[in-house]
Amino acid sequence: MRVVAGEFGGRPLKTLAGRTTRPTTDKVKGAMFNMIGPYFEGGRVLDLFAGSGGLAIEAISRGMDSAVLVEKDRKAQQIIEENIKMTQALAAFTLLRMDANRALQQLTGKFDLVLLDPPYAEEEIVRQVTELEERALLAQEVMIVCETDRAVDLPEEISNFGIWKQKIYGISKVTVYVR
Structure with a gap:
């Protein structure tokens, strides 16, 4: 696993061993960001199921200003911290150590990009x-x-959003909603 492109492109990312998280492969991550960007001119990203933090780090690497990462698993939180340190851009990241539903009650401000990669179950x-x-x-x-x-x-459609793009990559499906 690595950062695919941008400021941190090519840098390795640590992942959690075992089945606790399901990291997005480099191929799917690259395709996902090519669908939506591939680069950004600022903005704020929310990664509601951060896992290793790879998606939020990729978004910052590609030009987003700041990221809020939500992760409830303690071992995954340690991996996220190590991956954030690798970027040497600590101020760009906020890690919330809680489950996604609790985080939704505490979040403030507006997000320009939301990444939802929940456990399949x-x-x-x-x-x-x-x-x-x-x-x-x-x-x-x-x-x-x-x-x-x-x-x-x-x-x-979900709420005020409709599917803009949708693609299948191996066992994964990426769906992008916009207003």
């Missing part, structure tokens, strides 16, 4: 996107990127 994307919208946490031009198992069928 816990698909709560529809409810979480709706809650983010109801709590006014989403910028007008927000992109919501969902990575799921390829067999998961997300709805055409």
